[in-house]
Amino acid sequence: MIRIGANPICWSNDDMTEIGGDIPLEQCLAEAKAIGIEGMELGNKFPKTAEALKGKLAEFGLAFISGWYSTFLLERDADAEFSAARAAIALRKDAGAEVLIVCECTRTVHGTKSAPLSSRPVMSEEEWALFLPRMTRFAELVREAGLQLVYHHHMGTVVQTGAEIDRFMAGTGEAVQLLLDTGHATWAGADPVDLATRHADRIGHIHTKDVRAAVAAEAAEGDWSFLDAVLEGVYTVPGDGTVDYPSVFRALPDYAGWVVIEAEQDPEKANPKQYVTLGYANLVRFLDEAGLRRAA
Template sequence: MTIRIGANPIGWSNDDMQELGGETPLEVCLAEARQVGFEGMELGHKFPREPEALKKALAPFGMACVSGWYSAELLKRDADEEMKHLRAHLDLLKAMGSNVLVFAETSNAIHGDRSKPLSQRPVMKESDWAEFGRRITQVAEATLKEGVRLVYHHHMGTIVESENDIDAFMRSTGPAAHLLLDTGHATWGGANPAALARRYKDRISHVHTKDVRKAVMEESKAKNWSFLDSVIEGVYTVPGDGMVDFVSVFKELPNYSGWVVIEAEQDPKKANPLKYATIGYANLTRFLKEAGLR
């Protein structure tokens, strides 16, 4: 598998705040993504969750199913119990030919709660990383045996947000668990995404590309905003419309093979999804070429 470019429907219809783009039909999202040139889509809340129905929804647009987000609760339950909850989602991904599982711990996350500023996000005790990493690794080994690689999504408002968190996660987990490198969450969380790419390139199996508007990020921090309020105000945008140096990131991944996904949530009433997807796709393909990956 060489590099393929996909999209996440969150640019059309938000999952954490479903009123953003709630009126946009799934068919519009898929048609516009196809028009722009994307080869595949990640799942969102408007997608069918039964294999035949999902295949029927994607087929008219020639779209592959890239993967889909899974909300884990490994702080509350062991790996065997988590696998029971994961089973239906994992089976769907397998049926669709997806080879990565987007996985994030959300049992104590605050990114979906507008009443809580990001300053109140959960922080893991140093003594708890080993057990959490052991559970993650056990799940990752189980999914890998079934042909699907667990890729962990570090995310604002969760226990894996900062550079220190990401480093602790990678130290605590075994080789079966890989990282989903998200340029937007890394930058906002205080990490250099190119440095993360250099450090963990052998364990990065999925990439989310979103850009960060520096002025909005700084205002969010200064005014103690929640994650969703920051999104509404435009902290994220498509590649090439913010502060992230994507060419430097991609140059650190010279042997990368897999999906590169534009996942740049904005308020679609402020940022027309087709317009921004078009801009993002053009910039992303240019950045990949400049880095020698296409």
């Protein structure tokens, strides 16, 4: 079954906390519930303990999905990474999550407003040889701890392009699953339908955001940073851009899990309730068109 969730980044940004910084957590959760959202991912305004986190979400009838964890496996081995991640893993598991969302953030530029995307890190052959087995081992340790690792490819990081995603998946073991992010894939020049088709049996989580192609082109021409492009509206909710969502979902006939709206925009320009309402309605329609069953 499919469940539709949301990430609070639709209301308040984590990379630039001043974006939506004035929007109370309670407003975010109340609006999400009213729209039809069933669960939420983690954000900077959420309680910091599992008990308090579950309690706050329960006030609004929402489930906890999971939250981002930054790995640094180019700098430390899997055992050291696992030791560093223990608290994050425990919080997510105890709050009811089934997956751990990870992204390799060594030398990333996605959170640096002054760094153009053209300066993002690209791994050497030696780094790939180091990184892939470390990620596999880390995922195995995470699985032993009770969560499934899902890897979030992301603009500005070492796994950004379609070719890098394919190499990552080919070089890691079955303990590693993919978080398919339609927006990051599209902006990076990859076709999310092709990615879904190739990696269908290892996709464990889905983030849905759409891309405004004109803004993406302007960002490339102007050598913008990730955050500058976000502020200018490169991302929007599903159905408001160029992604062919029915084809993405038709490529995943056996997928069961969360489909999360994670479309960061400037709330001063794009009202979060209005846009998440639009994205939710579009997702319901796209899932129905693809014949995927949603949880009752």
